[in-house]
Amino acid sequence: MTDQLSALTTIFTEFYYWVTVVLMFLIHVGFCMYEVGASRYKHHQHTLMKNTMLIPLVTVTWFFFGWWIYWAFPTGPGIAPSIMNESTALITDESAFSATWYTATSELMAINLNDHISGVFWAAFLLFSWTAASIVSGAIIERITTFAFGILAIAIGSVFWTIDAAWGWHFDGWMLKILGYHDAYASGVIHAIAGGFALGVLMVLGPRIGKFSSSGEPRNIGPRNPWLVTVGLFLIYTGFWGFYAACNIPIFDLGPEYGMEGVTFWTATNIYVTPTTLSGITFNFLMSLSGGLLAGYWIAKGDPFWTYSSGLAGVICASAGNDLYHPIQSMIIGMIGVVIAYKLHYWVERKFKIDDAVGAVAVHGYAGFVGLVICGFVLNGYPSSGYSVGAMWDGTTYATINPLGQFLGAIIMFVVLGLIPGYVIAKVLNGMGKLRIPREVELAGLDYEIMEADKDAEKAVSSATR
């Protein structure tokens, strides 16, 4: 920063991401409130602590290796060459944006007077990691051990989502080049993968005791504190707005970036460095939220739990293309996603006896998957990157957005990087006897001992005379 303009641009960008991180913290506050509100009284405190402890676990592992994976893996490795060094190997050479900048021992991973961006950008991605892990947390409440959840949270938060981000959410990612993958606000790279991962874990974990009758009919174990759920989801909406901002680069001159001589075009861009505006995505965020709420209220016949969740599902479904959609397109896409997610949730519950306690697989997984597929049709023919335009499967250029590429991308997110790893890790933990709490504890309540101690303390206090 040797002149005032570059200093202002840099420090504005630093402050911009810093603010998004603070806003996104509300997502986690919301998830904690929501999960506690959805759990039964005897499991409240354990449910809260399980979701809270993913914060330090994902944070430290994100510092040790998660952030490095994002910068190292855009080429696959071995699938498509990097535009920086034309190699298909892991990006660990001396290229610009090499992963070597972000090993845990790097001087950029600390206070550095020459670097105002690494920490806030690292934190913005970290908050996405918490979200991915927290989505899984809600689905599996009241019967998983904290140890198992910690391992699963690290797996989704610091390994699998960051691989998918390198592949499909990086300007150099192979999925953009080979498939024309486009997912501006993370329908797939956060939501579909986390929903798929949760489903994989649920397949091994099994339902809560009493969820299904002996004839297989599902019983409703509804939210125990609707107000906590309500405020929680409002906070998630609020944090999600910060998430949208964090997915953008706030100020960028695309002329020199795209190699156009003498052209200056200052704009905000999405994560792929293609132009959009904060103004435009604000239209789309609110219209897709509204579409989700409208459809949710209708399909769930006014049920508040599903209506609130549907607002979220509406945004999630439209997110893949919300950098380019018309607001009414966003609204309609949000509505379609909600109807499909709602129907699929109950079909899967009945057919496969899957007990997704908060509807996370539906709201995040199915709505995210559907959103990617719809994006392939609505944005068919748009460039997936500003750096070049080429044919699908070519790999040295960027394919345009197309329905097949988006569908394959959705499979990669939901199944390959979500469901399969979730299932396999849960199987291993189950094999070790570490996945599920004992039946007696599930019946008595994970908080039984704390509650008993509280009762004894309360007895002593209430019988005291001074």
Next chain:
Amino acid sequence: MATVTNWIDHLNKPAEEVVGAVYPGAGSSEGLLVILGIVLWIGWHILTARQESEKLEKISRKRRGANDYKSNIANW
């Protein structure tokens, strides 16, 4: 351990030549710190897994019913 002992000396050169890393032990301690961090992280898993197993075993030993917790609700 101090990387900077005088800010005027440290910053008194063209901006691009100022050494950026200013935390204690910059350039020499990062490897050790990362090893220490990883030991603490893994150690935490081991310690808390043990704690959790003991707690679960203790609760399950008494075989309480699904409604027994109601007699423990203290926030009247």
